[in-house]
Amino acid sequence: MVKKIFLYVLLAVVSIVGIGFPIVKNPVNWYEYPLIPGLEENAKIIFFHVPTSWLTVIAFFMSTYFSIKYLRKKNIIDDAKAYTSAQLGMIFCILATVTGAVWAKFAWGSFWSWDPRQTSIFAILLIYGALFALRSAIEDEQKRATLSAVYSSIAFVTVPFFIFIMPRIMKGLHPGSADDSTAGPLVNFKMNGNMQVVFYLSLLGFTLLYAWMWDIGYRSYLLKEKIEKSEKKD
Numbered sequence: 010m011v012k013k014i015f016l017y018v019l020l021a022v023v024s025i026v027g028i029g030f031p032i033v034k035n036p037v038n039w040y041e042y043p044l045i046p047g048l049e050e051n052a053k054i055i056f057f058h059v060p061t062s063w064l065t066v067i068a069f070f071m072s073t074y075f076s077i078k079y080l081r082k083k084n085i086i087d088d089a090k091a092y093t094s095a096q097l098g099m100i101f102c103i104l105a106t107v108t109g110a111v112w113a114k115f116a117w118g119s120f121w122s123w124d125p126r127q128t129s130i131f132a133i134l135l136i137y138g139a140l141f142a143l144r145s146a147i148e149d150e151q152k153r154a155t156l157s158a159v160y161s162s163i164a165f166v167t168v169p170f171f172i173f174i175m176p177r178i179m180k181g182l183h184p185g186s187a188d189d190s191t192a193g194p195l196v197n198f199k200m201n202g203n204m205q206v207v208f209y210l211s212l213l214g215f216t217l218l219y220a221w222m223w224d225i226g227y228r229s230y231l232l233k234e235k236i237e238k239s240e241k242k243d
Contacts, residue, residue: 051112051115054111055204055208056207056208056211057108058105058109059208060215061104061108061215062101062105062172063216064098064215065101065133067219068097069094069133069137069168070168071090071091072091072161072165073091073165074091075087075091076088076157076158076161076162077162079091079155079158080155085150085151086227088157089227089230089231089234090223091158091161092157092227092230094223095137095141095161096141096226097219097223099137099138102130102133102134102137103134105130106127106130106134109127110127113127113182116182117182122182124183125175125176125180125183126176126183129172130171130172132167133167133168133172137164139160140157140160140161140164143156144157150234
């Protein structure tokens with residue numbers, strides 16, 4: 010409870026400081042954002058698309074962390090934490106894919122063009138989709154948790170490659186690809202100061218949202234499992 014209160018207070022402080030700084034610095038134009046050629050107002054999807062992509066990596070990493078922890082201690086609570094984080098990872102991965110497709114429609118003229126970035130995130134969806142298929146096919150709790158933990162630990166090895174390496178070593182349309190000399194017109198340190206404030210606050214807000222959803226999610230999963238076990242005994 011104390012940790013949750015601390016997180017909410019931290020978010021409030023950062024929000025007040027972050028939003029207040031540009032207002033004091035430039036009280037007239039603090040809310041204005043420069044238009045990026047070719048994207049215009051559509052560039053603002055960065056405030057949603059990038060945080061969801063960021064949380065995809067974070068959620069799958071946390072799933073792997075608790076999976077390894079389960080393999081070491083065989084505590085079923087760690088399996089619940091890993092499973093819940095993997096579920097959230099899939100949700101954010103789907104959101105990143107959808108928002109990326111919307112952005113691609115305005116930037117490239119098509120929702121899907123099999124750009125290396127789009128291909129890589131599609132591969133991740135398939136890899137982690139198989140994890141849920143694996144879990145649903147096994148009824149024994151311990152066996153399910155063990156096999157899921159092993160699979161999750163191996164699956165995460167592909168995430169850094171598909172997210173950070175493959176899209177940058179291949180030519181593509183997405184900012185940051187091998188033939189992009191500007192390293193991407195949106196996410197860089199030359200971003201307008203007002204946009205940076207909203208962007209980093211969005212990252213923080215989404216991260217706290219993930220933490221809140223994960224905390225509720227794994228507790229709900231454990232409660233559900235407990236109720237199902239008691240029903241079987243009766």
